[in-house]
Amino acid sequence: MKTVTLKIDDSINDKFYWLLEHFSVDEIKILEQSEYTSDDEYLRSINGMTQSIKEARKEPIENGVKFDNLDC
Numbered sequence: 001m002k003t004v005t006l007k008i009d010d011s012i013n014d015k016f017y018w019l020l021e022h023f024s025v026d027e028i029k030i031l032e033q034s035e036y037t038s039d040d041e042y043l044r045s046i047n048g049m050t051q052s053i054k055e056a057r058k059e060p061i062e063n064g065v066k067f068d069n070l071d072c
Helices: 010-020 039-045 049-058
Strands: none
Touching (some): 039 049
């Protein structure tokens, strides 16, 4: 099975769920429902994240790790 994250406009939300109801639970399962939060809103909601980002911006670029040295 594949997992897909969608951002659904409120104007079609009812129609979209109506469509999903036509599939069996073996074909499609709703794993999670939530309101959309932008990356910025999400990061600001984490306690201490804003301060951590501000402190990281003050660090010299030479202290950073080059992309080639990251474990990907």
